[in-house]
Structure formats: C-alpha cells, structure tokens
Amino acid sequence: MTTDQLDLETYVRDQAERARDHGTEAALDSAGLWRDLARGAIAYLAASGHTFTADDVRRLTGEPPSDGALGALFLGAAKRREIVAVGYERSRRPLRRGGVVRVWVGAEAVADRGS
Numbered sequence: 138m139t140t141d142q143l144d145l146e147t148y149v150r151d152q153a154e155r156a157r158d159h160g161t162e163a164a165l166d167s168a169g170l171w172r173d174l175a176r177g178a179i180a181y182l183a184a185s186g187h188t189f190t191a192d193d194v195r196r197l198t199g200e201p202p203s204d205g206a207l208g209a210l211f212l213g214a215a216k217r218r219e220i221v222a223v224g225y226e227r228s229r230r231p232l233r234r235g236g237v238v239r240v241w242v243g244a245e246a247v248a249d250r251g252s
Contacts, residue, residue, distance in 0.1 A: 169202070171199070171202050172206065175210050178194045178197040182194065182197075183214070184245075186245075187246075188241065192230055194210075195207070211239075215241075218244050219244055221241065221244050222239050224239075
C-alpha cells in the first residue's frame with residue numbers, strides 16, 4: 138500500500154464522521170426557532186461557569202422538535218470548543234428513568250480552573 142492510499146480504518150472512520158455530520162444537519166434543519174433558543178440556552182449555561190446537562194437545556198427551551206436536535210447542538214458546541222464534557226450523571230427526567238446523561242461546562246470555566 139502506498140502512502141496515497143487510505144487504510145480501511147481511516148476510510149471507515151471518515152465515513153462514520155460524514156454520516157454523523159449528515160445526521161446532525163438533518164436534525165437541525167427542521168428545528169427553526171427551537172434551535173435558536175437552545176443555542177442561546179447552551180451559551181447561557183456555559184457562561185454560568187456551572188455544570189449542566191441536556192435536562193437543563195430542556196427546562197429552558199422545552200422539548201426539541203426531533204430526537205437528534207439537542208444532541209446535534211451539543212456536538213456542534215463541543216466541536217467549536219464552547220463547552221467541554223466533564224462527566225456523567227443520571228438524568229432527572231422521569232422519561233429517562235435514571236438513564237445516564239453527559240455533564241458539560243463552559244470551556245472558559247475549565248480554562249479558569251486550570252490557571
């Protein structure tokens with residue numbers, strides 16, 4: 138194999154990332170006003186310096202219009218390095234029945250703690 142050829146692992150990873158990104162875009166395409174509210178909620182919670190979860194965003198914005206919309210927003214904020222995952226906890230939402238949710242904090246809060 139030459140250096141110009143992709144190895145199978147790289148190809149599979151690239152295809153998985155493309156599929157994820159396509160799903161993210163599709164989930165957000167129909168979100169409209171809710172998407173804007175949720176982006177603002179994530180920014181507000183990140184700026185607070187306190188940890189937060191998707192449950193907190195839902196309390197501020199209501200339920201998302203599609204199953205993947207909220208996760209897509211968290212993924213985007215994390216990719217832009219606006220928020221950082223700092224752990225997991227059990228969801229407080231009765232519908233989740235104690236399922237695990239990721240805990241986030243604003244990236245600036247993490248930087249402040251490191252200095």
